[in-house]
Amino acid sequence: MFTWISKARVFGVATALMILALGGCDAMLNAPQTMSVAEGAVVIAGPTGFCVDPDASHDNATSSFVLLGSCASIAQSAQAGHPTIRAVLTAAVSAGSHGASISGNEAKLAAFFRAPQGRAALSRSGKAETVKVLSSGVRNGVFMIHARDVSAFPGQSVSPDYWRALFDLNGHIVTLSVMGVPQAPFTDRAALSTLQAFVQQTRTASQQAGAGPTG
Numbered sequence: 001m002f003t004w005i006s007k008a009r010v011f012g013v014a015t016a017l018m019i020l021a022l023g024g025c026d027a028m029l030n031a032p033q034t035m036s037v038a039e040g041a042v043v044i045a046g047p048t049g050f051c052v053d054p055d056a057s058h059d060n061a062t063s064s065f066v067l068l069g070s071c072a073s074i075a076q077s078a079q080a081g082h083p084t085i086r087a088v089l090t091a092a093v094s095a096g097s098h099g100a101s102i103s104g105n106e107a108k109l110a111a112f113f114r115a116p117q118g119r120a121a122l123s124r125s126g127k128a129e130t131v132k133v134l135s136s137g138v139r140n141g142v143f144m145i146h147a148r149d150v151s152a153f154p155g156q157s158v159s160p161d162y163w164r165a166l167f168d169l170n171g172h173i174v175t176l177s178v179m180g181v182p183q184a185p186f187t188d189r190a191a192l193s194t195l196q197a198f199v200q201q202t203r204t205a206s207q208q209a210g211a212g213p214t215g
Helices: 003-024 071-075 106-114 116-122 188-208
Strands: 034-037 042-045 050-052 063-070 087-095 131-139 142-149 161-169 172-180
Touching (some): 042 087, 042 188, 050 071, 087 188, 106 142, 172 188
Antiparallel strands (some): 050 063, 063 087
């Protein structure tokens, strides 16, 4: 039913590869706070202290992926700023299509992600049994989900819990995620606050860039 959901596993693999850049790339002088994707229809912008890793992000005709981390880490400068929590943020943007929007399908999405097929889509290994959906809900037109994935994650170690937001924006489906690292745990409240700020910053930046309505 939700044909775009099949991209979730690809997104997970891409995330694993991109996170490697946080710990093993050469010194980076460029740490932009935003990245315009989807031919300018969407502008990804993180909360305060988070910057885009240009080398680990891409934008093409069919989909876009953006990785954000600590501005200080990406710029390799303590003067660049630090976020309130140590986390990895990701954004995936794909073109919407008939019947594939978030709005109006929230209840179906909630049921889908709790079913084996949906949990497999959320799993980094593609196995439903590795994922438990802890909570989901809708807030301000955004479908949010808190899941736990115990499957192995290649590259940098990340915490099993992650928080994800899915919403419509200027004819596209945007998926934003917040992932922690075991060395610096944070509360569910802090994660949710960061995710909400991520959503708001992206909506605002897209509107300010002249992309039109944010719904």
